[in-house]
Amino acid sequence: MALSRSARRLSFGVMALVLSATGALAQSAGPAPTPSQMQVARQLVEANGEARAFDGVIPNIVDGAALGFLQTNPDLAKQLRESATAVKPEFEKRKGEIVDIIATAYASRFTEQELKDALAFFSSSVGKKMVSDRAQIVQQSVANIQAWGGKLNAEAMERIRAEMKKLGYDL
Known part of the structure; x- marks a missing residue:
């Protein structure tokens, strides 16, 4: 349950990156990406390794949520750890949302052909x-x-x- 200082920093840094990406997208005045752009962008995010860079984010967020309860209920450490472990699989299913956030950032800035070219490079x-x-x-x-x-x-x-x-x- 206890996160190392570097894991907490990574988790907060990743959350800040994700939040800034979503904020930047909300401010974007360009047209919404097409479904085919999004498909290629998702493939690019997987191929370039960015999706794997966020593998620990969801477990860290869930552990952080449990730690929030631990501060006011220190005697429940074992039960909170068990509860966090029990709900992690439910939240791990949402990793695709992170991929979509990153893919949307790419798709809103690159044409479909540019995305295909980048994907071709990362597939080489x-x-x-x-x-x-x-x-x-x-x-x-x-x-x-x-x-x-x-x-x-x-x-x-x-x-x-x-x-x-x-x-x-x-x-």
Whole structure:
């Protein structure tokens, strides 16, 4: 039942993304996507890996709802955990709604042909490799950016120290 801090942040971040996407759609002045655009957009969301990126959202939301009750009823932790586990399958069936939200965002911004072209790419061997290697690419990039940021910070501190020395301050 207890979510890790990173899982809670991910859950809230995902909810913010979904809410901002729906808000942006509500503000969109373009024509509604056609059924065929939506069909291709849904396939694209599955092929490009975005649908899988939201796999943990629904369980996290259900666990969060149970945690809300836990704050006022701490003695019911076991029963709340069991209740959350019991209702998760019911809510997991709604994952298609997340796919539809993302697909609508794509379909409202791309023509059907553009969606088909993107789907063709993500269905190709290179597109599939991009999706399968995305997590490792992001992990490597974050580690390298952190190292770069540390180096840049050290250089900036040294330069600020030199500038402050010109002003008569020895840091």
